[in-house]
Amino acid sequence: MSLLVPLALLGLLTLPIIILLHILRNRRELLSISSLQLWRELQQRKQGGLPRFILLSLMLFLQLCAATALTLALTRPAFSFLLDQPRQTIFVLDTTTSMTAEDAGQVTASVDGNRRFDVARQFIQNQLQAMDQDDTFAVISLEPKPEILLTGDGEQVAPAMLALENLAPGATGVDLPSALTLANSLVDSFDQEHEIIVLTDGSYPVEAELLPPLLAPITWQIISSRPEPEGRVSNLALLNVSARRLIDDRHRLFVRVVNYGDAPAGATLLIIADGRPVDQATIQLDPLGETARLWTLPARTETVAVELVEPDSLPLDNRAELYLAGVTRHRVLLVSDTPDTLAQALEVQPGVVLSIDSPEMIRFNPTNFDLVVFESIPPALTAWPQGNLLIVNPPLGHPLLPAENFARNLRPDLEVTSALLTGLDLSGVYFSRVSQLTLPDWAEADLMGVAIDPEQETNSDLPLIFSGAVDDSKLVVWAFDLTESNLPARLALPLLTANTLSTLLSSGPPPVVPVGEPVLLNGSYSVEIPGGRRLPPDSAGNELNVFTRTKQPGLYKIYGSDEALVTGFAVQAGSALESNLTTQLDPAALELRQEPERVLASPKLEFEEYWPWLAGLALGAVIIEGWLAWRR
Amino acid sequence: MHLNVFNRSQNTSPEPLPLFDETFLRRIERLSYRTAPNLRGAMLGDRRSRKLRPALDFSDHRPYSSGDDLRHVDWNAFARHQELFVKLGETTQSVNIHILLDRSRSMAWESRQKVTDNVASSSKWDGTRRLAGAMGYLALASGERLQIGPFAQNLDRLYGPTRGKRQVITLLQFLTAIQPAPALSSSENRGLGLAQSLASYARANADGGLLVLISDLFDTGDETDDASDESRWGEDLAEGLRHLSPPRWQVVVMHLLTEQELDPKFKGDFDLQDVETGEDLPFHLVEETLDRYRDRVRRWCAAMELACARRGAVYSRIVAEWPLEKSVIPYLRQRGVVQ
Numbered sequence: 001m002s003l004l005v006p007l008a009l010l011g012l013l014t015l016p017i018i019i020l021l022h023i024l025r026n027r028r029e030l031l032s033i034s035s036l037q038l039w040r041e042l043q044q045r046k047q048g049g050l051p052r053f054i055l056l057s058l059m060l061f062l063q064l065c066a067a068t069a070l071t072l073a074l075t076r077p078a079f080s081f082l083l084d085q086p087r088q089t090i091f092v093l094d095t096t097t098s099m100t101a102e103d104a105g106q107v108t109a110s111v112d113g114n115r116r117f118d119v120a121r122q123f124i125q126n127q128l129q130a131m132d133q134d135d136t137f138a139v140i141s142l143e144p145k146p147e148i149l150l151t152g153d154g155e156q157v158a159p160a161m162l163a164l165e166n167l168a169p170g171a172t173g174v175d176l177p178s179a180l181t182l183a184n185s186l187v188d189s190f191d192q193e194h195e196i197i198v199l200t201d202g203s204y205p206v207e208a209e210l211l212p213p214l215l216a217p218i219t220w221q222i223i224s225s226r227p228e229p230e231g232r233v234s235n236l237a238l239l240n241v242s243a244r245r246l247i248d249d250r251h252r253l254f255v256r257v258v259n260y261g262d263a264p265a266g267a268t269l270l271i272i273a274d275g276r277p278v279d280q281a282t283i284q285l286d287p288l289g290e291t292a293r294l295w296t297l298p299a300r301t302e303t304v305a306v307e308l309v310e311p312d313s314l315p316l317d318n319r320a321e322l323y324l325a326g327v328t329r330h331r332v333l334l335v336s337d338t339p340d341t342l343a344q345a346l347e348v349q350p351g352v353v354l355s356i357d358s359p360e361m362i363r364f365n366p367t368n369f370d371l372v373v374f375e376s377i378p379p380a381l382t383a384w385p386q387g388n389l390l391i392v393n394p395p396l397g398h399p400l401l402p403a404e405n406f407a408r409n410l411r412p413d414l415e416v417t418s419a420l421l422t423g424l425d426l427s428g429v430y431f432s433r434v435s436q437l438t439l440p441d442w443a444e445a446d447l448m449g450v451a452i453d454p455e456q457e458t459n460s461d462l463p464l465i466f467s468g469a470v471d472d473s474k475l476v477v478w479a480f481d482l483t484e485s486n487l488p489a490r491l492a493l494p495l496l497t498a499n500t501l502s503t504l505l506s507s508g509p510p511p512v513v514p515v516g517e518p519v520l521l522n523g524s525y526s527v528e529i530p531g532g533r534r535l536p537p538d539s540a541g542n543e544l545n546v547f548t549r550t551k552q553p554g555l556y557k558i559y560g561s562d563e564a565l566v567t568g569f570a571v572q573a574g575s576a577l578e579s580n581l582t583t584q585l586d587p588a589a590l591e592l593r594q595e596p597e598r599v600l601a602s603p604k605l606e607f608e609e610y611w612p613w614l615a616g617l618a619l620g621a622v623i624i625e626g627w628l629a630w631r632r
Numbered sequence: 633m634h635l636n637v638f639n640r641s642q643n644t645s646p647e648p649l650p651l652f653d654e655t656f657l658r659r660i661e662r663l664s665y666r667t668a669p670n671l672r673g674a675m676l677g678d679r680r681s682r683k684l685r686p687a688l689d690f691s692d693h694r695p696y697s698s699g700d701d702l703r704h705v706d707w708n709a710f711a712r713h714q715e716l717f718v719k720l721g722e723t724t725q726s727v728n729i730h731i732l733l734d735r736s737r738s739m740a741w742e743s744r745q746k747v748t749d750n751v752a753s754s755s756k757w758d759g760t761r762r763l764a765g766a767m768g769y770l771a772l773a774s775g776e777r778l779q780i781g782p783f784a785q786n787l788d789r790l791y792g793p794t795r796g797k798r799q800v801i802t803l804l805q806f807l808t809a810i811q812p813a814p815a816l817s818s819s820e821n822r823g824l825g826l827a828q829s830l831a832s833y834a835r836a837n838a839d840g841g842l843l844v845l846i847s848d849l850f851d852t853g854d855e856t857d858d859a860s861d862e863s864r865w866g867e868d869l870a871e872g873l874r875h876l877s878p879p880r881w882q883v884v885v886m887h888l889l890t891e892q893e894l895d896p897k898f899k900g901d902f903d904l905q906d907v908e909t910g911e912d913l914p915f916h917l918v919e920e921t922l923d924r925y926r927d928r929v930r931r932w933c934a935a936m937e938l939a940c941a942r943r944g945a946v947y948s949r950i951v952a953e954w955p956l957e958k959s960v961i962p963y964l965r966q967r968g969v970v971q
Contacts (some may be wrong), residue, residue: 028903028914034741034756034893035850036906037915038928042921 004076004607011071019064026305059625066621073614078607086134088192091124091215094142094200094223097515097578098211099169101201101235103313104223111296116223120199125164127197128157138186139164143171143516147188164347170551171516173577177210177374180218186216187346189469197221204577204624213593220587234261235313236285237579241572242512249299251324254304256292259285268309269293271310273301280309297324303555309511311367313581316573321555322498322511322597323568329560330505331368335359341488342392345497346373350510352501370505370523375482377632384473384483388504393481394435401477403435407462410434410480418446420465420476420499424492433483434462441476443468467503478501509558509569513550517571521558523544525566530554537561652804658958660766663961664774666971667727667842668882684704693717720966726795728841729771731780732833733764733810734888735788737908738850740812745751756890759952760846761807763886766956767844768803770970772796779837780806783829815910830872834933840880844969848888849936850908865932866939883945884969885946890952894929896922 003009033039061140099117128137133154141149151169152160176198183196194216200224237258243251259265264286271279278298283291297304302325308318332346334356346354357364358377364385373390374381377398394401412426430452439445447465466477480487487493509519521527524537526543528551539546550556553573559568573579642892696705696716709717764780772779772795777790779884780803791806792799826847833843849869868883892898898917905912915921933949940947948967952958964970 028901030905030912031902032741032907033899034738034848034890036909036911038851038925038932039913041928042915042924126830127679164819272941495952 001077002080004078004609007077007538008071008076009072012068014071015064015065015347018067022057022060024061036611048459049184052094059628062621062625062628066618066625068202069614069621073618075612076611077114077614078609080113081606081608086136086192087132088136088187088194088216089127089131090139090186090194090196091127091137091139092142092146092183092196092198092200093120093124093139093167094174094198095167095169095516096143096171096174097169097201097316098201098314098581099223099571101314101581102318103581105246116201119223120221121164121167121201123477125161125467128160129162131157133629136192136546138183140182141171142174142179142181142198143177144175146175146182148182151186158507168551170573172514172573172575174204176204177212180211180214181535184212185216195219196389198583199223201529201581202583202587203581205584206590208590208592211590213354218592220585222583222585222587224583228516232263234263234618235259235581236261236265236310237306237314237317237318237574238306238320238572239317239574239576239579241295241490241574242323243322243324244323250274250306250349251297253295253297253304253306253322254292255295255320256290257285257308258290258576258579259287260582261272261312262287262582263290263311266310269306269307271295272307273297273303287525292312300325304423309316314579315514315572317463317579319553320572320574321553321570323555323557323570329353330370330501331355332371333357333364333369334373334375334499335378336373336392338483338632339375341482341493342373342375342497343491344503345488349498349501350492371501384470384475386472387474389473389475390500390504391475391477394437394477396435396478397510401435401437401440403437403479405436407434407436407449407451408432409452410462411447411452411462411465413448413450413461418465420446420467420496420503422499424495424499425490426492429490429618430485431464431480431487431488434464436462437467437479439463440468443475444472446476449480476504508567509547509556511569513569514575515553515571515573516551519550519556521547521548523560525560528557528559530556530571534559642808645897650767652762652810657800659908659957661773663770663965663970665727665729665770665776665842668879668967683938685849692720694720709909715829719727727776727880728793728837728839729767729776729778730841730843731764731767731771731778731829732845732847733780733782734784734841734845734847735760735782735810735812736784736850737813737849738848739816739888741907753776756848756888756952757812759950759954759956760888761810763950765804765807765887766845766961767812767846768807769800772799772803777841778803780832782810783833785825787829787832802826825868827868829870831875834875834881838880840876842882842884843876844884844886848893849885852874862928862931862935870937870939870943873940873945874934876943876945878944879918883943885936885940885941885947887933887947887949888951888952889929889933894951895926897923 007316021061030079043571095117098121101114101116102114104116104119124139131154136153137151137160138148139150139160140146150160150163179198180196187194188195196214196216196218197220198218199221201224230304237260239258240256243253245251253271255268255269257269264284265282265284269281269283270277278297281293283293285291298507303321303323305319305321312318329351330349331353332355334343334346334354335358336342336356337358339356343354343356346352355369359374359376359380364372369387371388371390372385373392375392376395377391377400379395379398381400391401394403396403410431412429412431414426418576426447431449443463443466445463445466447463449462451465462479464478464479465477466479467474482488482493487496513519526537527535527547527549529535529549531554537548547556550571553571554623555568555570557568560566654911675763692719693706693709700718704718704720706717706719709715716880721889728828739760742755768778768780775795777793777795778799779790779794781790782788791803800828826849830845836932873885896917897917899922902914902915902917903912937947946967948964948969950963954963961970
């Protein structure tokens with residue numbers, strides 16, 4: 001209750017005034033008695049002419065009541081009600097692989113399954129169902145790159161529930177500071193109450209110093225496998241499953257198994273090559289113990305899978321697959337009158353499918369090739385074609401790379417380092433003729449040339465190799481004539497060619513990707529995910545296509561626009577970050593800071609005044625008093 | 633004229649309450665005064681007399697004297713002793729019942745009563761009249777000779793003497809019509825006072841009899857200072873009773889007080905005004921003061937009782953609020969006033 005006009009409380013000063021008036025005007029009541037005979041000796045002297053105490057008469061009581069009620073009415077007392085403030089709840093949902101562990105301790109009848117993620121999801125759904133219309137919510141994924149999965153208000157609960165049903169966990173590692181920072185960024189409205197609820201299994205260490213100050217109270221919902229002190233963790237994980245191609249085209253398979261349980265465990269390892277079991281092994285591991293095994297797979301094996309036969313808490317890390325036939329194909333067009341040297345250097349590069357054309361006959365569709373190599377630039381070429389270009393020995397007087405003259409007898413400046421020169425030994429290499437180019441604005445020099453003869457100062461500091469991008473073209477320029485150099489006779493040429501290709505072309509996806517890790521696809525490819533479903537290429541047609549749907553462990557096959565299998569990669573769930581299911585996060589020890597300068601908006605209050613009741617009470621008291629006075 | 637005497641219960645008007653209830657009066661017909669046997673009576677009645685008169689019922693002899701009825705001469709005794717003896721026997725008589733009714737202003741005092749209030753129907757005054765009516769009816773019903781003397785500052789007009797139940801109507805009419813005396817002004821003569829009123833009455837009624845004094849005994853005849861002096865409490869009453877001494881007189885003093893007079897409840901600052909004299913005094917009444925008053929009342933009543941005892945009178949303190957039939961009559965029976 002609050003008083004809207006507290007100054008009116010001064011009206012209570014009328015109470016002592018009323019009492020004083022009663023004292024002053026209170027005359028002795030004349031009361032007849034049958035005889036004073038027995039009273040006479042009891043008579044007392046008057047003291048100061050005033051009665052010694054106030055007669056608590058009904059009139060005085062009524063007057064005090066009336067004055068009090070009237071004063072309180074003037075203060076406008078009111079009950080204040082806090083209007084229901086909209087509430088914003090930000091759920092930070094752990095979507096890592098460990099949340100798929102089927103050992104949730106808080107399984108309830110309402111949860112379908114006992115995965116940790118299911119429990120967390122059910123918690124969010126329950127919270128959403130309890131929301132009011134004005135409430136808002138957001139769901140942020142807790143993974144290496146946290147992102148906002150859902151936002152909405154109380155009216156969008158139904159689609160949010162559906163979206164949550166379709167949400168699948170799958171990520172390796174967490175970035176809790178980033179997730180909390182993202183949650184902070186959503187706390188932007190000061191007319192709401194906010195709460196951040198983190199739903200996680202806490203199977204990762206957290207450095208409290210890295211956590212940002214929070215703009216809202218945080219609640220931790222730790223979904224662990226240990227509802228009781230004696231609860232146990234059992235999980236064997238396949239880690240670092242990889243293969244190396246041998247010279248005879250066979251593959252050497254490496255398998256590492258770790259027991260993340262707190263009890264000794266045994267398991268059977270099953271090796272499946274191209275869908276057929278080829279071998280198996282029995283292993284026995286102590287708590288937190290590990291073992292590594294090697295297998296040699298037959299030649300021309302395309303896929304291999306390793307399985308731990310016995311189930312445990314986290315099934316996802318019990319199987320790991322590998323795609324062994326994966327060599328990325330690159331379509332290269334060589335435009336040259338004398339293509340022999342370059343063609344030889346290109347053809348030895350793995351995955352290169354070389355096409356050769358002469359400058360006079362050049363009619364190519366850039367989208368049909370991953371790389372176009374121009375040995376000398378055709379005069380008809382007035383603009384850089386779209387795509388990846390390697391320009392070798394640019395001619396004099398071409399408008400795209402204007403060179404006025406040739407420089408003679410240069411050697412590479414070995415002090416310059418560049419990614420193009422990785423692994424190259426250029427000592428002893430000389431270039432007899434080099435187009436004397438000025439480094440264009442769009443390019444950066446990768447290799448500079450210096451004169452072999454120091455007296456030829458004019459030939460110093462010419463770019464021998466430079467690279468850059470012009471509009472939609474990505475270029476590497478070799479400014480020297482290969483035929484006027486000893487480079488073709490050196491091992492450096494194929495290495496330089498390989499480095500140039502790896503600069504201009506993506507090297508393909510890695511053979512093994514952790515769950516949830518995005519994969520960079522250089523080009524527009526369709527991807528067949530485990531289960532056989534084909535995902536179409538990015539409709540935007542971006543050359544660099546980031547494939548992010550890697551939450552499901554298994555084999556992913558990449559197809560080109562001609563429906564030809566380009567390559568593949570494997571997504572493996574087993575990792576040291578996710579397979580260890582033991583809860584390591586202790587929220588009590590984090591001592592999260594609250595943003596000190598956060599100013600909360602004044603809550604919206606609604607007042608219900610009841611001064612009319614008090615005024616009525618005062619009026620009633622006055623009426624009763626008047627009636628009593630009239631009766632007298 | 634409407635006489636508020638025999639208001640039956642079926643009377644539709646509940647106000648005013650009947651002063652005398654017929655059922656009650658019939659019920660007390662069974663009672664009678666317990667009088668001393670040596671009281672002298674004037675006429676034949678139902679009460680045995682100590683006097684021996686010539687009678688056929690033999691009890692004693694006395695020598696014949698001239699004028700004696702020859703029928704009462706004991707001729708057998710004359711034959712044996714050659715002397716004339718008259719046979720004497722026990723006779724019955726009626727007793728003179730005197731009711732002295734205090735109608736001073738204090739007898740009409742009402743608790744928390746204002747000075748200006750009508751006092752004609754106060755509970756104390758009604759109780760007084762009911763008690764006087766009951767005592768009078770008891771006398772008439774017993775065949776006694778009744779005389780009622782109201783008094784205030786002086787003796788007023790008497791009722792009676794009369795006898796016989798047929799006089800009940802006139803008795804009750806008299807009591808209904810009687811009014812309390814007005815308050816005295818300061819310059820007004822205070823009259824004879826209780827003692828002189830009793831003495832005056834005794835002189836006027838030399839035959840004596842049973843005298844019932846109904847009064848609150850607040851005497852205004854004395855000087856104020858004397859009345860407040862505890863040592864002199866009861867002197868005025870004793871002086872009055874001295875003229876009403878046995879064996880001629882048998883006196884019953886019915887000391888009628890109200891609950892508020894015995895145990896006042898009012899507290900605060902008051903100007904207490906004597907209802908008779910109009911004199912007022914300021915008082916600050918707290919529990920301590922009231923306790924002292926109650927103690928004074930107790931000692932005052934004891935002084936009155938002692939004065940009565942010294943003069944052979946029966947003292948009965950009656951609370952005006954007591955119901956007559958259920959409390960007062962049993963109390964009087966216990967005190968030996970009635971039987």
